[in-house]
Amino acid sequence: MRLFIKNMVCDRCIKVVREELDKLGIVLSHIELGEVETESELDAEKLIQVKQMLEANGFELLDDKRATLAENIKTLIIEEVQYLKGHKPAAVNFSDYLSQKTGYEYSYLSNLFSSETGQTIEQYIIAQKVEKVKELLSYNELSLSEMAWRLSYSSAAHLSNQFKKVTGMTPGEFKKGNTLPRKALDQVGASKIKTL
Numbered sequence: 001m002r003l004f005i006k007n008m009v010c011d012r013c014i015k016v017v018r019e020e021l022d023k024l025g026i027v028l029s030h031i032e033l034g035e036v037e038t039e040s041e042l043d044a045e046k047l048i049q050v051k052q053m054l055e056a057n058g059f060e061l062l063d064d065k066r067a068t069l070a071e072n073i074k075t076l077i078i079e080e081v082q083y084l085k086g087h088k089p090a091a092v093n094f095s096d097y098l099s100q101k102t103g104y105e106y107s108y109l110s111n112l113f114s115s116e117t118g119q120t121i122e123q124y125i126i127a128q129k130v131e132k133v134k135e136l137l138s139y140n141e142l143s144l145s146e147m148a149w150r151l152s153y154s155s156a157a158h159l160s161n162q163f164k165k166v167t168g169m170t171p172g173e174f175k176k177g178n179t180l181p182r183k184a185l186d187q188v189g190a191s192k193i194k195t196l
Contacts (some may be wrong), residue, residue: 006060009185070116
């Protein structure tokens with residue numbers, strides 16, 4: 001049985017969900033960001049237990065197809081931006097990549113995502129990239145040009161301009177003061193971001 005889980009956005013989330021499902025005696029055949037597959041079907045009582053466990057740990061069981069697809073889009077973006085999985089070839093833009101991975105036309109995905117989340121896919125991608133830049137700046141291991149290349153920006157200047165538009169400070173100012181708090185991945189994009 002396949003279950004889709006909201007806010008399951010990091011490896012630690014996978015660990016928590018795996019451990020908690022194990023406590024409930026549920027055997028998994030597969031687990032990844034936002035998705036779990038059990039070896040057998042779960043009865044109504046077991047599904048209620050799963051739902052309660054997930055909510056107690058900050059997750060949510062998705063049963064609505066539109067919400068599930070929106071969460072899948074988020075997961076695909078997080079994997080590419082935050083974890084640099086590299087499934088999306090550099091020459092392929094996100095709209096084509098998301099269409100290919102989900103099997104839906106991008107215009108449909110775009111409208112669905114906006115109606116489900118209150119923001120555009122582009123705004124969500126920008127929010128994830130800005131959060132990744134904050135992380136990389138904190139580590140002080142890469143130059144701005146290297147960050148721009150890793151995150152598919154056309155230039156370091158483009159990255160810097162977008163970072164400033166979203167955060168109100170340049171990457172250099174952030175690096176010096178580091179006053180902007182980083183966000184949990186499930187909270188990135190929760191606030192409105194201007195389309196750039």
